[in-house]
Amino acid sequence: DAKTTQPNSMESNEEEPVHLPCNHSTISGTDYIHWYRQLPSQGPEYVIHGLTSNVNNRMASLAIAEDRKSSTLILHRATLRDAAVYYCGSARGTSYGKLTFGQGTILTVHP
């Protein structure tokens, strides 16, 4: 299984961009990179995923390094509702339901 590492915590100010990094040291060529976030007392919520190229959706952007050993989740304008634990992970091919997650980054957003 791919091993992923993330910083334990990060802080941001409201309405500023946030870049959350993740290292995928043992990712294989067919592993998709996924990002989820989790609020207290809730299950993880899907944010974004991608394979090789950068991806955008209404929640965030995902930048994937050329060697795929790292990725960055970008929140363009952080809001207080973005405060959560952010997990990066990977899944083999299109087996999105068999995710291997990292330890998570606690994001604090200051007003």
Next chain:
Amino acid sequence: ETGVTQSPTHLIKTRGQQVTLRCSSQSGHNTVSWYQQALGQGPQFIFQYYREEENGRGNFPPRFSGLQFPNYSSELNVNALELDDSALYLCASSRRTSGGQETQYFGPGTRLLVL
């Protein structure tokens, strides 16, 4: 609201007992995955069920078993409970088609405490 429900929300058991956790999938979803999340850790994949068959398993012993029913709801059973089994148990449902598996949606989890 993801449409995925789990029961019970909390549970306390003692070492050696057995437990059954339940999950109701989002409508139209045919695949269920179960994860274990220890306090302060990321979720760990236990196994996945597709059309009532186990379709992949993580690094968990055989005392962790599951079922998927014709309506795609699912159960996770854990026998001979150990203290380290204390965790949040998450189920996630998704739809698998010939084109692959779509994004999965998590339920709120069942918090299990083993004393």
